[in-house]
Amino acid sequence: MDAKEILKGHVSKIISLSENEFDYFFSHFKFHSFKKGQAIISEGDNVENEYFVLDGCLKSFYVNPELKIFILQFAMPTWWASDYNALYTNTKASLNVDCITNTEVLSLSNENREKLCKEFHQAEYFFRWRTNKGYVASQKRLLSFMNNDTRHRYEELLAMYPELYNLVPKHLIAAYLGVSRETLSRLYNS
């Protein structure tokens, strides 16, 4: 499936645009192909884009002063990723986004998103519901984190992203769960 069809399938779940309207909507996106390991956003960058994943897998993560990494999100196909705080508030990135595998994305700039939202009431509706869903997912993840049962969170993660088990190195799964590799190994082997 090509980039346009993937985005169209995703957008159509929330709004209906005519062929012409969708062509116009799509013309505001840019295609990029990245290699495994490549950085898309690095701490300190100006952040101008958000990324819609077509193929592959991204991670967004934070590195603390002791160089420990914390994974905020894995972004699989049809997920969006960016440093939204930096993007929305026009500040420097405090997060990093890079590629776990070779990854193809569509980027959308802040400027083009706001242009589309201004021009199309439907686009504004789409992005409102996109963020509503992200907000709810983020609240669930927070609760799951607070309610600190690693086995439950591990099972939740694999239920949400069944592909992860084979796709992602185990130390990254540990960094998402916020546990040591040893704790994760005990879960795998029990």
Added chain:
Amino acid sequence: MDAKEILKGHVSKIISLSENEFDYFFSHFKFHSFKKGQAIISEGDNVENEYFVLDGCLKSFYVNPELKIFILQFAMPTWWASDYNALYTNTKASLNVDCITNTEVLSLSNENREKLCKEFHQAEYFFRWRTNKGYVASQKRLLSFMNNDTRHRYEELLAMYPELYNLVPKHLIAAYLGVSRETLSRLYNS
């Protein structure tokens, strides 16, 4: 200041509505006054409304099977609260929302929010940015939780809500930080 002026001040930070438009917008909200301790949403409820705080303080929280409580959010004046997962997906509440102090709120139903968003492109813009901000706040809270330094999180909390120190019982601050009362006491006394 009356309810209408408080909501107007809040909305005007994001959009400009004429006097008539704002009157119409405001006519979709209902005023409620709740007593300290009163429950607004309880686990298992149907959730039809979100709440804009005018005066006082709400907490939204989860109670796990071992009856331990986890506070997701304190909602002070001009903050919004609900069980957004339940509200947006039309499922039963898994969270609770109640009043830390006597509290005055404006409620907005799901139906009225969607009606306003449909009728007014500006309202859609307002609610998109309201949620964008909530999303970013939620991501920050998650990161702060993962990057597990209680003193830093405690200081962050008091910087964000300086009124909390006097307003909220210490065990609720501990439940927000996800630490025991003893750990919190050590922070207070050091």
